[in-house]
Amino acid sequence: xxxxxxxxxxxxxxxxxxxxxxxxxxxxxxxxxxxxxxxxxxxxxxxxxxxxxxxxxxxxxxxxxxxxxxxxxxxxxxxxxxxxxxxxxxxxxxxxxxxxxxxxxxxxxxxxxxxxxxxxxxxxxxxxxxxxxxxxxxxxxxxxxxxxxxxxxxxxxxxxxxxxxxxxxxxxxxxxxxxxxxxxxxxxxxxxxxxxxxxxxxxxxxxxxxxxxxxxxxxxxxxxxxxxxxxxxxxxxxxxxxxxxxxxxxxxxxxxxxxxxxxxxxxxxxxxxxxxxxxxxxxxxxxxxxxxxxxxxxxxxxxxxxxxxxxxxxxxxxxxxxxxxxxxxxxxxxxxxxxxxxxxxxxxxxxxxxxxxxxxxxxxxxxxxxxxxxxxxx
Numbered sequence: 101x102x103x104x105x106x107x108x109x110x111x112x113x114x115x116x117x118x119x120x121x122x123x124x125x126x127x128x129x130x131x132x133x134x135x136x137x138x139x140x141x142x143x144x145x146x147x148x149x150x151x152x153x154x155x156x157x158x159x160x161x162x163x164x165x166x167x168x169x170x171x172x173x174x175x176x177x178x179x180x181x182x183x184x185x186x187x188x189x190x191x192x193x194x195x196x197x198x199x200x201x202x203x204x205x206x207x208x209x210x211x212x213x214x215x216x217x218x219x220x221x222x223x224x225x226x227x228x229x230x231x232x233x234x235x236x237x238x239x240x241x242x243x244x245x246x247x248x249x250x251x252x253x254x255x256x257x258x259x260x261x262x263x264x265x266x267x268x269x270x271x272x273x274x275x276x277x278x279x280x281x282x283x284x285x286x287x288x289x290x291x292x293x294x295x296x297x298x299x300x301x302x303x304x305x306x307x308x309x310x311x312x313x314x315x316x317x318x319x320x321x322x323x324x325x326x327x328x329x330x331x332x333x334x335x336x337x338x339x340x341x342x343x344x345x346x347x348x349x350x351x352x353x354x355x356x357x358x359x360x361x362x363x364x365x366x367x368x369x370x371x372x373x374x375x376x377x378x379x380x381x382x383x384x385x386x387x388x389x390x391x392x393x394x395x396x397x398x399x400x401x402x403x404x405x406x407x408x409x410x411x412x413x414x415x416x417x418x419x420x421x422x423x424x425x426x427x428x429x430x431x432x433x434x435x436x437x438x439x440x441x442x443x444x445x446x447x448x449x450x451x452x453x454x455x456x457x458x459x460x461x462x463x464x465x466x467x468x469x470x471x472x473x474x475x476x477x478x
Contacts, residue, residue: 138282141363145300148249151204152356154304155251156194156230157241157292157476160212160220161260161269162308163190164327164344167336169269174215187258188222189341190307190327193348194257195227198305200349201356209233209241211256211288213477234473241476242291243407248299253359254292255305255352259312261330262287263378267311268330276381277420279413280374280398281406282367287315293365294406302362305355307348309336321362323355366406373409374400375416382423383416 160172163186170176171183195206208230214220219232226232233245245251261267262285263278272279272288279286281294289312293303306316307325316322325347329337355362376398377383383399386392393400399416403409432438455461 137368138284139294140366140368142297142300142366144252144302144359144362144364145248147252152202152252152359153205153207153250154198154203154253154255154356155233155245155296156191156198156206156208156255156257157211158187158191158208158221158257159259159288159308160187160214162258162312162327163187164307164348165338165341167268167328167338169334172212172214172269180214180216184220184222185225186341187220188225189345190348191221191257192225192227193345194255194305194307194352195230197349197352197354198255198356199229201353203356206230207233207251209245210476211241211292212258217472219475232475234475236473238474238478239476240410242295243410246296246299246301250299251296251301253302253304253356253362254296255355256289256292256303257305257307257348258327259287259289259306259308261309261311261315265311265315266330266333267315268309268328268333268336270311270330270333273413273417274421276378276423277417278376278378280376280400281409282372284318285376287312289316290318290365291410293319294367295410297365298406300364302359302364304359304362305352307351319363319365321358323351323358325351367409369405371403371406371409372400373403373413374398375413375420377420377423380424380427381417381420382426383420385422386419 160183163171163183165186166172166183168179170179171186172180174180191208198206206229208221208226210219210221212220221232223232239245261270263270263272263276271277272286279291286294289303289306296303303319303322305323306312307327309328309330310326311330313324313326316324325344326339327344328339331337375383376396378397383394383397386394386399401412403412432441435441452461
């Protein structure tokens with residue numbers, strides 16, 4: 101910044117000012133630096149091949165007709181079977197609407213990760229015009245599909261509100277995590293948008309409960325369909341399924357027709373990222389570690405770009421999940437034989453230490469991975 105200094109140059113016999121000049125100097129202390137914008141909005145990248153290609157990323161908590169958390173958990177097979185049917189029907193309604201609106205190609209990727217090694221979708225019932233994204237190796241569904249010129253838009257289906265929003269099964273990425281980017285607590289839908297925005301690809305459609313709709317006021321251009329009304333994290337008021345499915349199809353069609361009005365989102369760089377943990381997760385074990393910016397169960401760091409920020413947050417999530425062990429501890433203590441289990445574990449821990457120190461222990465060889473196709477979230 102430069103400030104203006106008036107310099108008077110006078111002749112010896114005259115007070116006439118004959119010149120004025122500017123000189124560099126420090127900025128006025130009263131003028132604060134302009135605040136940096138947290139994000140940047142831009143027009144969608146142009147279609148380069150004449151085929152409007154859309155990626156449908158699905159979760160499983162925000163489905164129509166779903167009012168029981170066991171429906172999206174593979175560990176509850178009877179309820180999960182019902183959830184798969186609901187998921188497939190919601191996704192098919194959106195696929196149909198995308199094609200109605202002019203999509204030329206639709207791909208689908210799993211953003212849920214129920215624990216099922218197979219896709220959560222019922223593939224024999226999936227709209228035959230759509231293609232499930234699979235790879236031979238595990239991939240990051242939020243990050244690794246982002247390439248310029250591949251997709252023209254993203255639609256997200258069956259999503260949920262962020263941690264602390266009070267929506268049905270509300271969370272961010274996994275239990276007890278609040279992801280913060282450039283000072284903004286974000287939903288998984290926004291996480292998708294910031295990632296694909298790097299290639300100029302907008303999120304054009306979303307579905308989920310009414311609490312997620314409120315969270316997504318940051319994306320007012322979205323075509324959004326409310327699938328149910330949350331009354332707590334575990335209870336909802338359902339909307340008739342046929343009504344919702346019709347809205348999913350018509351909303352997806354409008355989203356395609358309005359694609360040019362949508363906005364691609366990117367984070368300003370460098371990215372200030374943070375993970376805030378809430379029970380059952382915790383980050384307090386990092387308190388006092390030199391070099392760690394910790395406070396109030398939150399760790400903050402700076403990354404050069406979105407991908408580095410995302411990867412850093414995922415590492416912190418792995419640390420925060422160590423807090424889940426407190427629930428296991430409570431479960432064991434509640435058992436009649438709980439103390440015996442703790443004593444047995446203590447003995448095994450002690451013996452493992454002695455075996456390692458004595459050179460008697462060898463780590464078991466990892467089992468070779470079973471050949472399979474990876475379809476997104478694991």
